[in-house]
Amino acid sequence: MARVVQKYGGTSVGTPDRIRAVARRLIARKALGDDVVAVVSAMGHVTDELVELASAVCTDPPDREMDMLLSTGEQVSIALLAMAIHAEGEDAVSFTGPQVGIVTDPVHGKAKIQEVRGDRILEALGQGRIVIVAGFQGVTPDGQITTLGRGGSDTTAVAVAAGIDAAVCEIYTDVDGVYTADPRLVPAARKLDAIGYEAMLEMAASGAGVLQLRSVEFARNHGVVIHCRSSFNDSPGTIVREADATMEQAIISGVTHDTSEAKLTIRDVPDRPGVAALVFTRMAEANVNVDMIIQNVSEDGRTDISFTAPKTDLVRARKAAQDVVTELEARTWSVDEGVAKISLVGAGMKTHPGVAAQMFSTLADAGVNIDMISTSSIRISCVIEAEKVGTAVRALHTSFGLDDDAVTAEVSPGAGEGAGK
Amino acid sequence: MARVVQKYGGTSVGTPDRIRAVARRLIARKALGDDVVAVVSAMGHVTDELVELASAVCTDPPDREMDMLLSTGEQVSIALLAMAIHAEGEDAVSFTGPQVGIVTDPVHGKAKIQEVRGDRILEALGQGRIVIVAGFQGVTPDGQITTLGRGGSDTTAVAVAAGIDAAVCEIYTDVDGVYTADPRLVPAARKLDAIGYEAMLEMAASGAGVLQLRSVEFARNHGVVIHCRSSFNDSPGTIVREADATMEQAIISGVTHDTSEAKLTIRDVPDRPGVAALVFTRMAEANVNVDMIIQNVSEDGRTDISFTAPKTDLVRARKAAQDVVTELEARTWSVDEGVAKISLVGAGMKTHPGVAAQMFSTLADAGVNIDMISTSSIRISCVIEAEKVGTAVRALHTSFGLDDDAVTAEVSPGAGEGAGK
Numbered sequence: 029m030a031r032v033v034q035k036y037g038g039t040s041v042g043t044p045d046r047i048r049a050v051a052r053r054l055i056a057r058k059a060l061g062d063d064v065v066a067v068v069s070a071m072g073h074v075t076d077e078l079v080e081l082a083s084a085v086c087t088d089p090p091d092r093e094m095d096m097l098l099s100t101g102e103q104v105s106i107a108l109l110a111m112a113i114h115a116e117g118e119d120a121v122s123f124t125g126p127q128v129g130i131v132t133d134p135v136h137g138k139a140k141i142q143e144v145r146g147d148r149i150l151e152a153l154g155q156g157r158i159v160i161v162a163g164f165q166g167v168t169p170d171g172q173i174t175t176l177g178r179g180g181s182d183t184t185a186v187a188v189a190a191g192i193d194a195a196v197c198e199i200y201t202d203v204d205g206v207y208t209a210d211p212r213l214v215p216a217a218r219k220l221d222a223i224g225y226e227a228m229l230e231m232a233a234s235g236a237g238v239l240q241l242r243s244v245e246f247a248r249n250h251g252v253v254i255h256c257r258s259s260f261n262d263s264p265g266t267i268v269r270e271a272d273a274t275m276e277q278a279i280i281s282g283v284t285h286d287t288s289e290a291k292l293t294i295r296d297v298p299d300r301p302g303v304a305a306l307v308f309t310r311m312a313e314a315n316v317n318v319d320m321i322i323q324n325v326s327e328d329g330r331t332d333i334s335f336t337a338p339k340t341d342l343v344r345a346r347k348a349a350q351d352v353v354t355e356l357e358a359r360t361w362s363v364d365e366g367v368a369k370i371s372l373v374g375a376g377m378k379t380h381p382g383v384a385a386q387m388f389s390t391l392a393d394a395g396v397n398i399d400m401i402s403t404s405s406i407r408i409s410c411v412i413e414a415e416k417v418g419t420a421v422r423a424l425h426t427s428f429g430l431d432d433d434a435v436t437a438e439v440s441p442g443a444g445e446g447a448g449k
Numbered sequence: 450m451a452r453v454v455q456k457y458g459g460t461s462v463g464t465p466d467r468i469r470a471v472a473r474r475l476i477a478r479k480a481l482g483d484d485v486v487a488v489v490s491a492m493g494h495v496t497d498e499l500v501e502l503a504s505a506v507c508t509d510p511p512d513r514e515m516d517m518l519l520s521t522g523e524q525v526s527i528a529l530l531a532m533a534i535h536a537e538g539e540d541a542v543s544f545t546g547p548q549v550g551i552v553t554d555p556v557h558g559k560a561k562i563q564e565v566r567g568d569r570i571l572e573a574l575g576q577g578r579i580v581i582v583a584g585f586q587g588v589t590p591d592g593q594i595t596t597l598g599r600g601g602s603d604t605t606a607v608a609v610a611a612g613i614d615a616a617v618c619e620i621y622t623d624v625d626g627v628y629t630a631d632p633r634l635v636p637a638a639r640k641l642d643a644i645g646y647e648a649m650l651e652m653a654a655s656g657a658g659v660l661q662l663r664s665v666e667f668a669r670n671h672g673v674v675i676h677c678r679s680s681f682n683d684s685p686g687t688i689v690r691e692a693d694a695t696m697e698q699a700i701i702s703g704v705t706h707d708t709s710e711a712k713l714t715i716r717d718v719p720d721r722p723g724v725a726a727l728v729f730t731r732m733a734e735a736n737v738n739v740d741m742i743i744q745n746v747s748e749d750g751r752t753d754i755s756f757t758a759p760k761t762d763l764v765r766a767r768k769a770a771q772d773v774v775t776e777l778e779a780r781t782w783s784v785d786e787g788v789a790k791i792s793l794v795g796a797g798m799k800t801h802p803g804v805a806a807q808m809f810s811t812l813a814d815a816g817v818n819i820d821m822i823s824t825s826s827i828r829i830s831c832v833i834e835a836e837k838v839g840t841a842v843r844a845l846h847t848s849f850g851l852d853d854d855a856v857t858a859e860v861s862p863g864a865g866e867g868a869g870k
Contacts, residue, residue, distance in 0.1 A: 044505035051506075078525070084465035085472075086532035093535070096543050097528035100521035104499070107518035111507035114514070122517050126547075127592055171548055 030195040031153070032057060035067040035163065035185035040200055040259045041105050042072035044112075050259075051112035054158050058118065063153040065192065067163045067185040068109055070101025091136035095165075095175045099125070102162035102181075109160050121152050122160040126167035130184065134168045138177030141166060141184070141246070144191030153192075161188055179240025186243045190250035197252050199239065200259035205266030206231065206238055208282040208430040213418050216431035220281060221264070224271025227281040227375045230407040234371035235286030244268065271375050279376035279383065280428040283421050286369045287414055289319060289336040291399070292349055296359030297333060299326035307333055307352050314348035316341045320369070320402040320411060334400060336411060339365060367399065368417040371409040372424060378405050387424060394423040451616040452574070453478060456488040456584065456606035461621055461680045462526050463493035465533075471680075472533035475579050479539065484574040486613065488584045488606040489530055491522025512557035516586075516596045520546070523583035523602075530581050542573050543581040547588035551605065555589045559598035562587060562605070562667070565612030574613075582609055600661025607664045611671035618673050620660065621680035626687030627652065627659055629703040629851040634842050637852035641702060642685070645692025648702040648796045651828040655792035656707030665689065692796050700797035700804065701849045704842050707790045708835055710740060710757040712820070713770055717780030718754060720747035728754055728773050735769035737762045741790070741823040741832060755821060757832060760786060788820065789838040792830040793845060799826050808845060815844040 034054065041047050050066070058064045078097050082089045089097075106122035113120035129145030152159045163181025166174045176183055182199055189197035206228065209217040223231070225248035232241040239256055247254050247268065257265025297303055304323060311318050321335045337345050342363065349361040377383040387408055391398060396419060400411035412420055425431060455475065462468050471487070479485045499518050503510045510518075527543035534541035550566030573580045584602025587595050597604055603620055610618035627649065630638040644652070646669035653662040660677055668675050668689065678686025718724055725744060732739050742756045758766050763784065770782040798804040808829055812819060817840060821832035833841055846852060 044502065047506050081465065081525070081529060082532055085468050085529050086536035088536075089532040090535050093528045093531045093543060096531070096545075097525060100524045100528075103521045103524075104502070104518060107514045107521075108502060108506050110514045110517070111503055111510040114511050115507035115509075122514060124517075124594075127594075173545075173548075 029061045029063065031063045031065075031192060033065045033067060033185050033189040033192070033194045033197045035181060035197065035199045036069065036259060037181065037201060038069040038072040038075070039202055041068050041109065044108070047071075047105075047108050048112045048115070051109060051116055051118075053259075054109075054120075055113060055116055055118045058158055065149060065153070065159045065161060065188060065194070066109065067161045067181060067188055068102065068105045069163050069181040070098075070105055071108075074101040074104065092172065095136045095139075095173050098175050099162070099165040099173050102164050106160045106162045113158055113160075118158060119156060120158040120160055122162070123148065123152075124162045125165035125184065126171075126173060128161050128188075130161075130166040130187065132166035132168060132174045132176070134170075134172060134174065136172075136174055139166055139168075139174035141176065141187045144187045146188075146191035146193075149188065149192050176242075179242050182240045182243035183246055186246045186250070186252050186254065189252045190246070195253070196255050197247065198255045198257060199243075200257060201238060202259065203238055204258045204261075204263060205256050206236065206268070206282070208280075209421055209425050210236075210285065213285065213421050214283070214425045216422075216425060218430065218432050220266045222267040222269065223281050224375050225268060226271065226406055227373055228268045230371070230373040230404065231282055231284055234369065234373060234407060234409060235284040235288075236282065239268070279380050280372055280374035280430060282373055283424045283428070283430065284371045284373060285417050285421050286371075287367075287417060288338055288340075289367065289369060290339050290342055290345075291334055291336050291364040291367045291411060292345055292361065293332055293334040293364075294349060294352055294356075294358050294361045295332050296330045297356050298358075299329050299331045303356060304333060306356065308335075310348045310352050310355075311335075311337070311345065314344040316345045316348060320400050320409065322400050322402075336367070336369065336400070366414045367411050368414040368420075369409050369411050370417060370420050370424065371407055372428065373407045375406050377408070384408050386427060390423050390427040391420055394419050396420045396423070450482045450484065452484045452486075452613060454486045454488060454606050454610040454613070454615045454618045456602060456618065456620045457490065457680060458602065458622060459490040459493040459496070460623060462489050462530065465529070468492075468526075468529050469533045469536070472530060472537055472539075474680075475530075475534060475541075476537055476539045479579055486570060486574070486580045486582060486609060486615070487530065488582045488602060488609055489523065489526045490584050490602040491519075492526055492529075495522040495525065513593065516557045516594050519596050520583070520586040520594050523585050527581045527583045534579055534581075539579060540577060541579040541581055543583070544569065544573075545583045546586035546605065547592075547594060549582050549609075551582075551587035551608065553587035553589060553595045553597070555591075555593060555595065557593075557595055560587055560589075560595035562597065562608045565608045567609075567612035567614075570609065570613050600663050603661045603664035604667055607667045607671070607673050607675065610673045611667070616674070617676050618668070619676045619678060620664070621678060622659060623680065624659055625679045625682075625684060626677050627657065627689070627703070629701075630842055630846045631657075631706065634706065634839050635704070635846045637843075637846060639851060639853050641687045643688040643690065644702050645796050646689060647692065647827055648794055649689045651792070651794040651825065652703055652705055655790065655794060655828060655830060656705040656709075657703065660689070700801045701793055701795035701851060702797075703794055704845045704849070704851065705792045705794060706838050706842050707792075708788075708838060709759055709761075710788065710790060711760050711763055711766075711784055711786040712755055712757050712788045712832060713766055713782065713784050714753055714755040715770060715773055715777075715779050715782045716753050717751045718777050719779075720750050720752040724777060725754060727777065729756075731769045731773050731776075732756075732758070732766065735762075735765040737766045737769060741821050741830065743821050743823075757788070757790065757821070787835045788832050789835040789841075790830050790832050791838060791841050791845065792828050793849065794828045796827045798829070805829050807848065811844050811848040812841055815840050817841045817844070
């Protein structure tokens, strides 16, 4: 008998019919002898409707009251799911985040979970009931209702799994698992059976949308095994856990891409100590989420500084860039929204030299120009023209032996010996 | 500076526009120097939508999960109202029933308030904020969310007023206050400036729908002054408080009517001790809410027993009646749904003999036959044909000097001297 947490997103509980389907799935799992906890999001359309109501009464609603409002969405879902389970003759009990002791910091709208008190869940499981917990929400130590922000329900599920020491946290989604690349872009993309936390973090951070970065971080920090799988079938998905020898055989886990960022360049800034610090202090003050940074080699005591940032931050970033140009007596600034970031991710590249070289030559052979480069120990990212993103990702996917029909990796000698899955 | 609780029902907060109107009203009241607490219901349509969702997943949802579901309705309202107040530049904070310590018994769906911890409300008032509290909901000592059932938000408002020792609990509704009769039936009906708790309780129990019986009982038990008034204008409404000398001058506070009950008769039951006990034990077991009861004089050792009960209980009542007929070897039973109950209510009638006599002769003069009679020390009720209810109520309203243009009461000498408004 295992203790299992299952997380269902807004689409999975989007209609009464789907809620009943989730109920039957939970009951089937319990029938196997497992203790089952479900963490659910708001029904697909509900959060949008609540946001619309808020904007009808207030242009800039206080974060605390937004949390009060939005947290009702998950509360509706948990009650309906518990009812649907009762309708099938099985016993269930629903709990809000505050009721089940999901304690967060007081940062409304993007609170961080500090503690999950598992006793109430364990007590209900001990009574033979299926336990339903509202995702996305928590409570501060002084009783304020908070929400966790983007990806919050995934994080709730992982935190609950940690809190009750569950064997696995199953995250149900509309795809089968984690893929070596986005199948919409790369028809030959393969589902990964398993991936380590670090590689999954780099994948999530560089554009793979299937799992939220925060939930993977939480899982790594608390040793929670995630099983990312489809809510439409019973096929095994992708296991995310501590990397081991099996996984290390793969040099590259996947190729990701991200077209949500733009590139800003500040031109002709004086090349003296403190200049870069000033640029990025101003961006931080403007709440601009800077990702990759490059600074050109200095010519005549002046240089260019380029960086990428989410397009959603551009209004603030433009204003801050203008302030910086004035303050530094730089020449000008520019924005390029037609860029994409592509990344190679894999824990194996740590010990395999030549991956970067192979990446760059593959891109060159495919006629893709590289604009910016950034690396970590298990990731290499390049900024390229947005128009070439499909070409680039497919070329890398093939070059590193990730294609569907590849039995072993076709890594060039310079990149060390590799093995595909 | 006074401490004021204002309660707004589902219609008053039914749309974003109306929520903004309530926000402005609260702010205007605070500007007068008062500490203001608002208790609000769910937006008009929301509860029905939630009930519909529940019935789409479960035919007989558990009461606990219904409370989990329905309590979200008020939570949405409080958040939106707090936002609307912020939008006007004033500070507000919303609290759910559980947050503000509205402690109830564990009877889901119709919980009774046991305690209101006023400290959190008082703290927020002390910070100069308008406080918004969710009506209709509470929490058990072990943290289960409960709802209070019909009239729950009125009761929450009165309980909060008691908990923070407010000067007045203003209940906003779609009518101007408590009337001497239903204005739709009696064009000459007058609004009462004030009425005592006992008379208001009898009015509420005998058909005056403006205030919920439970909230008036709670107000009487805790000495809370209720001001029942319109949410569409600023006219003074009706004050409900401990009766005093001024109010006692009126013999009759009003004439109420109720067409929601039916009359059941069990015919030809043996007239022996324990028979009535058995009839009403069976009705109680069937959860039938029996109101008036009469038993005819015995003839040949057999008698008829008649009683009234809500039409909504009739399915259960019919079944119980058939069981009783079988068990007692009575002849038969019958139901009459074409009846109405009309009541004269007034604390003054305690000390004024002849009110009953005048009531009966007024009805006789109007050609209205009386079917059943029941009395309390401040109420006389008659069951009559439903078709005659308008005629009867208007005749009594005129006879007891309650008409709009009546300066002094026209009570006949036998009824003692009376005074109108």
